[in-house]
Amino acid sequence: MTLSVSLSHRFPDFALDLSFDAPEGITVLFGRSGSGKTTAINSVAGLLKPQRARIVMGDETLNDTDSQIFVPVHKRRMGYVFQEARLFPHLSVRQNLEYGQRFAPSGAKGPSTAEVAALLGIAPLLDRVPSGLSGGERQRVAIGRALLSRPRLLLMDEPLAALDGARKAEILPYLERLRDQVALPILYVSHSVAEVARLATTMVVLEEGRVARAGPAEAILSDPDMVRQIGVREAGAVLPARVKRHHPDGLTELEASGGRLFLPRMETEEGTATRVRILAQDVILSNTAPEGLSALNILKATVISLREGTGPGVVVQLSAGEDKLLARITRRSAEALAITPGDTVYAVVKSVSIARVDIGTA
Structure with a gap:
């Protein structure tokens, strides 16, 4: 299912005017602070009514100002994960997850609570309360709650921004698993090049409220013109590869189209x-x-x-x-x-x- 977005909206000191498509996988809205990322994702969620918009998800029109169509937030069936987990402090992890199920339409298909807990590695946490969780664990619970609402689209607004480096490293593998194992389009807001490089299948680069470029993440990150956008220290390319073998000396050999690469041992099965x-x-x-x-x-x-x-x-x-x-x-x-x-x-x-x-x- 593809999300198609075209919208424009003017604030006193900022104008947003953009169009992009988000196919299955993780589409990252990338750009500096103030480029319009959160405004765009809030428009998709229905939290903001743009002055001009046409937003289509699959075969359903969610917003079309020309035809005066505006589907309210609660009917859009979108899961939203914010920077802060926003869990109910008086409820257990299990109860927080089950709260998401209240918003699932009757008969809607999707993973069970046990399957979501296994996917996100939070099964051992079900009987704990949010105050006893790390930041990364709280965010995983928030993602699980959103998934259990059986959304057609998952929106994530810089979900790792409030986490330190160790907690980010903890949660990134679960986001990869979510991307690869759940057939659900994800619209993800970030200004972190490292997150984009690890997670994005599609990249939409915003500059001052407009789309500067859009396409496969590998192609955009390897474009020299992106150096101006992300800075020389962050500039780099993403190479697809496959784990060929683990060597006894502690190195893992990867096979890329241009040759082999050796890295410190990865805890990943050969062939991955x-x-x-x-x-x-x-x-x-x-x-x-x-x-x-x-x-x-x-x-x-x-x-x-x-x-x-x-x-x-x-x-x-x-x-x-x-x-x-x-x-x-x-x-x-x-x-x-x-x-x-x-x-x-x-x-x-x-x-x-x-x-x-x-x-x-x-």
């Missing part, structure tokens, strides 16, 4: 599809096949383009097999290598530079 994010600043380029290096990850690649910034850096876009990579090097290095589009180079990546938070299931 995954994806890794490689930061542009962690890629070194060589004109010839490197020898005598300690680096294990060396991919043969072709130069696609070179983009100079305002500083001393150059962002080089590369193709390695069917995938694209970014490398950030100095202008002096680019001139010394004398690389131009079409040249063959070797991209060297340290295994330790591919952080655990940047490894996800696909």
Whole structure:
């Protein structure tokens, strides 16, 4: 089921005017604070009546200002997960989950409480109260409550923003499982590149209330033009890969279309599809096949383009097999290598530079 959104709305100091489609999987609305992400998701939820809108979910029109159609919030059948879990403090985890079931239409199909608890890893918590849970556990309960309302679409407005790094790392695998195992479109608001790289199947980039670009997350993140949007330190590409084998020395070998990658051991079964994010600043380029290096990850690649910034850096876009990579090097290095589009180079990546938070299931 696809969600199609087209809307415009003017505030005294801000104008929103955008259109995008959200297919199955996780569609991330990405952008800086104030770009219109929450306004857009609240319009989809029905919490805001845009001045002009046409919002269609599947074959149902939820909002069409030209035809004076506006389906109220309680009839849209959407689950909404906010930054804060907003659990009832006097109810147990089980009772909070069962509260979500009150909003499920009679006869609507979906996972049971036990299945949701297993999916989100909260089965051992059912008899506890929210005050005894960590932030990540509370958010998982909030997601479970939303799922048990049998929604047709799940809305998530920066659900990890209030969590520290450890709690984010705790909950991300469950969001991946939700994406991969529940046939439910998810519209997810975030300004975190790491979250987008791990979770997004589709990416909608907002700038000042407008869609700057939209499409598959891998294609957008590997676009050199995104460096301006996300900053040079966060710029990088996402590569689909498959776990090939676990080696006795503690390394896991991944197979990507451009070659093999070695990472510290992953607790993932061999054959599992995954994806890794490689930061542009962690890629070194060589004109010839490197020898005598300690680096294990060396991919043969072709130069696609070179983009100079305002500083001393150059962002080089590369193709390695069917995938694209970014490398950030100095202008002096680019001139010394004398690389131009079409040249063959070797991209060297340290295994330790591919952080655990940047490894996800696909």
